[in-house]
Amino acid sequence: MLSDITEDTILLKESIQVFEKDLETFTIDKYPSEYALTQQKIGSAYLELSYVLSIESNTKRAIEAFEKALEIYTIDKYPLDYAETMNNLGNAYMNISIALVLGKQDNIARAKKSYEEALKIRTIDKYPIKYAVTMNNLGTAYLRLSSFRDKESNIIRAIEAFEKSLKIRTIDKYPLDYANTMNNLSSAYLDLSVIRDKESNLTKIIRVYGETLKIYTIDKYPTQYAMTVYHLGLTFWKLAKERDKKLNCMRADIAFLNALKILTSKNFPGYNNTIKGAREDLKEFWSKS
Numbered sequence: 001m002l003s004d005i006t007e008d009t010i011l012l013k014e015s016i017q018v019f020e021k022d023l024e025t026f027t028i029d030k031y032p033s034e035y036a037l038t039q040q041k042i043g044s045a046y047l048e049l050s051y052v053l054s055i056e057s058n059t060k061r062a063i064e065a066f067e068k069a070l071e072i073y074t075i076d077k078y079p080l081d082y083a084e085t086m087n088n089l090g091n092a093y094m095n096i097s098i099a100l101v102l103g104k105q106d107n108i109a110r111a112k113k114s115y116e117e118a119l120k121i122r123t124i125d126k127y128p129i130k131y132a133v134t135m136n137n138l139g140t141a142y143l144r145l146s147s148f149r150d151k152e153s154n155i156i157r158a159i160e161a162f163e164k165s166l167k168i169r170t171i172d173k174y175p176l177d178y179a180n181t182m183n184n185l186s187s188a189y190l191d192l193s194v195i196r197d198k199e200s201n202l203t204k205i206i207r208v209y210g211e212t213l214k215i216y217t218i219d220k221y222p223t224q225y226a227m228t229v230y231h232l233g234l235t236f237w238k239l240a241k242e243r244d245k246k247l248n249c250m251r252a253d254i255a256f257l258n259a260l261k262i263l264t265s266k267n268f269p270g271y272n273n274t275i276k277g278a279r280e281d282l283k284e285f286w287s288k289s
Contacts, residue, residue: 012049036072056099062092083121090114105148112141132168158188179215199242226262229255249286
């Protein structure tokens with residue numbers, strides 16, 4: 001795995017060098033469209049590089065490149081390129097919000113604004129697939145923004161965005177994208193359950209996980225399956241504190257046991273210990289009438 005990351009890193013760095021060399025020819029004055037495309041490529045390469053190396057510095061370089069591309073890629077003259085770059089810029093702002101100790105809220109807000117700009121072009125009628133991608137991204141931005149301000153309203157906006165994305169990301173046409181957005185939706189319902197309607201929202205999470213597990217089967221996606229059933233178990237445990245204590249504790253324990261089939265002490269010692277500890281705590285909770 002380390003060798004793969006190293007190889008990818010080298011390839012990305014080499015690509016950036018080539019693109020930056022191209023800018024010696026493709027100047028903004030003589031070749032504006034080629035300049036913008038090259039800056040977009042540089043931005044995308046730096047963003048990919050940031051996922052494996054120097055997240056803060058490489059993401060900052062990505063943002064700079066995307067902003068330079070947007071000097072040419074205006075919404076009027078290059079609407080599709082504008083939307084693509086805005087979506088990428090949003091991803092970069094979301095990424096750097098993870099790296100920085102200060103300015104998290106501001107960067108998430110910038111990401112949200114970038115996604116909203118992209119959606120001016122990426123409409124559900126004209127570009128449904130890209131619409132679904134950006135709408136999912138927007139939902140994630142709203143959900144993360146809810147940790148800093150307007151908690152309830154931003155969670156609700158996140159849920160609305162995920163549901164809009166799911167109009168396109170259906171289980172039949174885009175199963176993995178469907179599962180991804182459903183997982184995001186479950187996170188939003190979990191956050192909302194802390195604020196209000198706990199039992200109702202926990203029930204919704206269980207339904208969402210049930211849908212996700214139609215894709216994340218133990219045979220095809222064992223790790224995703226295990227993580228999903230583990231969180232399903234935690235949700236059943238939370239619901240047991242609201243109603244049907246015995247039944248939901250049993251369901252929680254079954255889910256934990258299913259997760260342990262994949263998250264073994266050999267391959268996933270950390271998760272294995274966590275789930276075993278959760279089972280012990282669950283048994284203690286169960287025993288107290």
